[in-house]
Amino acid sequence: MxxxxxxxxxxxxxxxxxxxxxxxxxxxxxxxxxxxxxxxxxxxxxxxADDSVISRSELEADRKRLTTELLVYQGQVQRMAELTVENMRLRNLLNATELLADNVLVTQLIGVSPDPLTHVISINRGAEDKIFVGQPVIDGEGLMGQVIDVFNDHSRVLLITDSRHALPVKVARNGLRAIAEGVGDYRQIALRDMSPTQDIVVGDTLVSSGLGDRFPEGYPVGTIVDINKDVGNDFVDVVVEPAAKVDRSRHLLLVFSGELKLVSDNDLSTEKELVTDKASANGGAVPGE
Amino acid sequence: MGRCLVNNRLSMTVVVLGLCAAISIWLIPLRSELAFWRPPFVLLLVIYWLFRQPQHYGLVFAWLVGLGIDFMFGEILGQHALAMSVAAYLVISQQQRTHYFKMLSQCGFVAIVVLAYEVVLLSSKLLIEDVDTLLPSFYSVLTSALLWPALFLLLQKTHREQW
Incomplete structure (x- = not known):
């Protein structure tokens, strides 16, 4: 024994x-x-069964709804294109060099950790699909978590509600930065060390801030549902409801962040040429001024 | 009948099948509120075998089953092995008494064993992380005790049929 x-x-x-x-x-x-x-x-x-056993009228109704939705989204995408161009122009004026353009890969949930204290799920994509550790996972509504283990044909994802997880967020309304950490409850996460004087109200939306180089900027994380100001404490308890359906979503998206350089290739090549010219002028030495 | 249940060792196939079934039931995804109430089915199965055939299944068996769970699903290797062996030690050390237990006292005893198991599991987790939901971790003690009579009768029935 x-x-x-x-x-x-x-x-x-x-x-x-x-x-x-x-x-x-x-x-x-x-x-x-x-x-x-x-x-x-x-x-x-x-x-x-949901896919196969379905009546004709339901299918028709679905089709009608989807066609309408598609039209609405197409209309919005048109505006998106215009906004993207404008955004790029503005960023150019601010001397910001890059804009994120994300690719996604659809994946499916295959397993949930049997231990209620560890919020870890398994998904059916692995090293074969070029999944990497630290890759963000989202569902249709918001940020779900990040990949922690990659195997050949599956990988494991730590959810944002796990008590070992924390991520940098900002309030969408005013850009206030904070850290959102899991508390081991699928329905809520908490903001760490929020001072009572900071400008947050119930109903504020939190998005990922992109700090920490793990999650790309701008994905919805949650909504503030409760702020407890306890007089005896230095910090307030902020309760956030996750935007993603952390315990229900079965179809997820893996995000591949691509960098879309604003500095065009021509500019880059001329810069390189300049450098090499200088180098050759200095007799092969690296320009050191 | 002349078929003494106690002396016939269960075949390897039955043991493996039983464990696979227990693990599958344990793995079925549940709603988040219900997940805490799920009893540790693998432990209950091991307790049953220790009750019925203590001369064939002992500490080493329980420890190996725990280690198997650690290998497959564990966050930390060894935590289920340790918890399993502590639980099995409780069962084996009280063997003289449990042999004469009525169903009600058996349920109480199972609750104590599951409690010990959960305490060890939780402590090994608390080594490296904060756990906010301490109390809900012990809900499974209650459900294990409540489920035990049904599980016991079911296992006994399949056990009889096998021979």
Whole structure:
């Protein structure tokens, strides 16, 4: 008994405080996939039934609704194009050099951690799809989390509601920066160290601020639903409801951030030429002034 | 009948199938409010085997099952192994008594074992992170005790049919 308990405790300590056992995790991770496959059968059967067993009138109604929606969105996209160009021009005036253009990859949820204290999900994309650790994951409504482990054909995602997760956000209304951290509850996250004098009100929308180089800027994170000003505390408790359906979404998007340079290629090449010219003029030495 | 349940060792297939079934039930995604109430099915199955066949299944078996869970789903290796072995030790050390337990006292005993299991699991987690929802982690103690009679009878039935 003692020996086994000791071995268990030793493993816990080694795995908690070092990364020595990381390869072991990776070897065995794949054994869990069949279980996820089996347990996702009911949900997938429901999906299939929703798709296949549907009446003609419902399909027609759907089609009508989708056509209308498409028209509305197309109209909005036209304005988007104009706004993007204007935004680029303004950024150019401000000497900002880059604008983010994100690509996304659709993925599906295949498993949820059975432990209610760890908010980790598995998705069906892995190294084969060029998924990388730290990649942001969103659903249709907002930011969901980030990839923490990548395997060949699946990967694991830490959700923003996990108590180990924190991300830099800003208030969309006034750009006030804050850190939003999970508290282990799927329905809420909290803002860390908010002083009572700062300009936040219930109903403010939080978006990712892009600081920290992990999440791209501007994705919705949540809405402030409650601010508790406790007189005895230095900071206020801010309760935020996540924008993403963190515990319900099954179809997710993986974000690939691309950089769209405003400085055109011509400008860059002339700059390079200038540098090389200088270098050759200095007799091959790197310009050092 | 002459078929003594206690002496026939369960075949490897049954053990593996039983564990797979328990893990699958344990893995089924639940709504977030319900997730805390889900009993640790693998532990309950192991407790049953320790009850029925203590000469075949002991600490090492429980420890290995725990380690298997750690390998597949664990955040930290060893936490389920340790929790499992502590729970199994409780069951085995009280074996003389539990043998004569009525169903009600059995439920109480299972609740205590699950409580010990959850305490060890939670402590290993608290080593490296803050856990805000401490109390809900123990909801499963209650559901385990409530589910135990049904589970016990079901397992007993399948156990009989096997032989």
């Amino acid at each position: 003692l020996l086994l308990a000791f071995a268990g405790a030793l493993l816990i300590l080694i795995d908690s405080f070092t990364t020595l056992l990381k390869p072991v995790h990776n070897w065995f991770e794949n054994t869990a996939v069949p279980f996820y496959w089996v347990t996702s059968l009911p949900a997938r059967f429901k999906d299939w």
